[in-house]
Amino acid sequence: MTVWLNGSLVASGAAWIDPADRGFTLGDGLFETIRVKDGAPCHLPRHLDRLAAGAALLHLPLPHDAAVLAAGMRALVAAHDVADGALRLTLSRGTGARGVLPPADARPTLLMTLVPAGHLTSPVHAVIAGCTRRNEHSPLSRLKSLNYLDSILARQEAAARGGDEALLLNGAGRLAESSVANLFLVIGGRILTPPVSDGALPGIRRALVIDRHGAEEAPLGPDDLARAEEAFLTNSLSLRPLVSVDGHPIGAGHGGPVLATLLEDAEL
Known part of the structure; x- marks a missing residue:
């Protein structure tokens, strides 16, 4: 499985995230689940706007702009050759010292994964x-x-x-x-x-x-x-x-x- 981590496509087994990452230790972060339909992310501007609004509320810097994220998604879809799937974007604040106060110089972690998924309509x-x-x-x-x-x-x-x-x-x-x-x-x-x-x-x-x-x-x-x-x-x-x-x-x-x-x- 290939993932997109901090700007690059990598094999999932090589996708290393620091054990001190606040997303893991404190849940300090956000995510978006984006439907991929016919090989393209659906409603991407709306998802990225919501991500940006949430990041602003949490004072969590976004490490990449919309153009970089969109390019990363296209690369991830191409790597998996998935026409219909679920793309998850996970943003954490990155590492920090012990305690709840975020570091002033946060270096966020941004991970994107993709799995095949149908459009659920069951009761x-x-x-x-x-x-x-x-x-x-x-x-x-x-x-x-x-x-x-x-x-x-x-x-x-x-x-x-x-x-x-x-x-x-x-x-x-x-x-x-x-x-x-x-x-x-x-x-x-x-x-x-x-x-x-x-x-x-x-x-x-x-x-x-x-x-x-x-x-x-x-x-x-x-x-x-x-x-x-x-x-x-x-x-x-x-x-x-x-x-x-x-x-x-x-x-x-x-x-x-x-x-x-x-x-x-x-x-x-």
Whole structure:
């Protein structure tokens, strides 16, 4: 397997990262998962804009500009000869002395990997996680940080309860998102999604559904699941019908016409 590390293509076995890297020791970093379709990264400007915004919030310098990253992605795709896949960009702050305060002269680590991956559209049976909640007051709820422990706990709970995904509530008890995707409900013909202020990650495909299909941000509670005609989950690699939650069907218990329209949109 070939990876792109700090500006160069290298074999994965030779991709050495310092054991003192803060991405490993503290989760001090960000990532982006980018769908590769027909050999090209999808919605790359949006992904790189989100990465830059997150890096600015964390005062984490970006070691390469957009042109270098785009060239690195093209080289990585060519090295793997992958037409459809999942490209992950991982940015950490690099090494530093022990303690949480970042070094003033940070030298970030930037790694990109690529694996084959299809576009997931299979139905989802979810549970509402009880073991953890989304902290809507934290700026980290708006970032794809290297710490995904809340999502890991929620997904473990879902598996233990026979589900294949978990929905996360925020501190106020409102719906925020799933462990790895944004949530949409169709109620009264309106496409609704929890607002970023309620803990929803500003997802790339989420923004496209809002821009291209008139979805609206609105606070949503668990009771709204019973009122929904249909529901679906979106992230960069999937657009999937949410067909049941805690054993109760959503709408008719299968994907509906809104999702069918979205699946026909080649720009998504």
